[in-house]
Amino acid sequence: MATEQEPTTAGDWRVYRGDGQPHDRVRRLPPPPPWRPFAAADxxxxxxxxxxxxxxxxxxxxxxxxxxxxxxxxxxxxxxxxxxxxxxxxxxxxxxxxxxxxxxxxxxxxxxxxxxxxxxxxxxxxxxxxxxxxxxxxxxxxxxxxxxxxxxxxxxxxxxxxxxxxxxxxxxxxxxxxxxxxxxxxxxxxxxxxxxxxxxxxxxxxxxxxxxxxxxxxxxxxxxxxxxxxxxxxxxxxxxxxxxxxxxxxxxxxxxxxxTEPPGRERLAEIIEAHLGADARAASDQLIEDFLSRRAEGALATDQLLNAVYLATSGSRPPETRLRDILDTVLRQIETPGAG
Missing domain, CATH: 3.40.50.300 (P-loop containing nucleotide triphosphate hydrolases)
Structure with missing residues (x-):
């Protein structure tokens, strides 16, 4: 079966669509997050x-x-x-x-x-x-x-x-x-x-x-x-x-x-800038506040915040109607007080 070829628009972030129709979008994946490359050793x-x-x-x-x-x-x-x-x-x-x-x-x-x-x-x-x-x-x-x-x-x-x-x-x-x-x-x-x-x-x-x-x-x-x-x-x-x-x-x-102590607000902002740049830091104030609020209720890792910021600020970001649900998944607590 021939695969469908179609342009991927900036607002169409999905590679997998789930409709059972073959296509070639996986060949046009955007670059990975800066902390997830799998190139050979430099x-x-x-x-x-x-x-x-x-x-x-x-x-x-x-x-x-x-x-x-x-x-x-x-x-x-x-x-x-x-x-x-x-x-x-x-x-x-x-x-x-x-x-x-x-x-x-x-x-x-x-x-x-x-x-x-x-x-x-x-x-x-x-x-x-x-x-x-x-x-x-x-x-x-x-x-x-x-x-x-x-x-x-x-x-x-x-x-x-x-x-x-x-x-x-x-x-x-x-x-x-x-x-x-x-x-x-x-x-x-x-x-x-x-x-x-x-x-x-x-x-x-x-x-x-x-x-x-x-x-x-x-x-x-x-x-x-x-x-x-x-x-x-x-x-x-x-x-x-x-x-x-x-x-x-x-x-x-x-x-x-x-x-080690979990990084605070300013340290988190510095980490975001180091990984994703000044523009991502400037756009992340609300995500940092959300992250800190969730972390107070249960364990969260800093890389979860980086994942959320990347999804919210990258060119292949999900549409606003879906972004909140996806961020809720990315920022889910690793553990909660009293668990286990």
């Missing part, structure tokens, strides 16, 4: 994705946040950032890395199944054994030369952050409160010592004392001597938590703690 900015770069440059921390970040950097301690979802906790890491010129952020998302081992390194023993078997095919497998073990060891985000270098890396450990009960304490020794060992490399003979392994950010393979990774500069570690559980006192004692 090598001019240390391999950051465009979305990460946008978040980094548009983040607006207050003085209290700036002070806590500096304290953590100077003390070589992790910064534990606690706050509601959508309050900019993880964006802070991208902002720090961008401003200090430290390349892309090493990202370690935490789930209930995450272990310290997965953050340090992974050894693909089965893959190496399989290649050894293939090399021995047609002859005696026990005489085949084993493949380079470094091609089967990949450092995790924590392991990569602890590599020695002239400058520290920025490591984001996201939502640590979702981890199993042991992980915070498991991290203590690594952060205190600034090093860890790769047991599989320590067992190698003396003539294989230096092995080049892969990294979490897919950079060039790096040398590891005698299986020990030891940092020269302690990484800038930013740990986020939604406040869903308490951490052990021993862990908290080793962190600089930051409680």
């Amino acid at each position: 090598e001019r900015h240390g391999g950051r994705r465009q979305g990460d770069l946008r978040r980094a440059t548009s983040y607006r921390p207050d003085e209290g946040v700036i002070d806590k970040v500096n304290a953590a950097i100077l003390l070589r301690r992790p910064l534990l950032v606690t706050g509601k979802p959508g309050s900019g906790k993880s964006t802070l890491a991208h902002n720090v890395a961008y401003e200090l010129g430290l390349g892309s952020v090493l990202y370690w998302p935490i789930t209930s199944n995450t272990t310290l081992q997965s953050g340090l390194y992974d050894y693909d023993a089965i893959g190496r054994l399989h290649e050894t078997s293939l090399r021995g095919a047609g002859g005696r497998a026990d005489t085949a030369e084993p493949p380079d073990i470094g091609r089967y060891i990949r450092l995790g985000p924590v392991g990569t952050a602890l590599l020695p270098g002239d400058l520290p890396r920025v490591l984001l450990i996201d939502e640590l409160d979702k981890s199993n009960i042991d992980l915070p304490n498991d991290l203590l020794n690594v952060f205190e010592e600034g090093r860890f060992t790769i047991l599989e490399l320590q067992r190698l003979p003396e003539d294989q004392s230096r092995i080049h392994v892969m990294t979490a950010d897919d950079g060039p393979r790096v040398p590891v001597d005698r299986g020990e990774v030891r940092c020269a500069n302690f990484p800038i570690v930013i740990i986020t938590s939604n406040g869903e559980r308490e951490f052990p006192p021993a862990f908290l004692r080793r962190c600089v703690r930051l409680m």
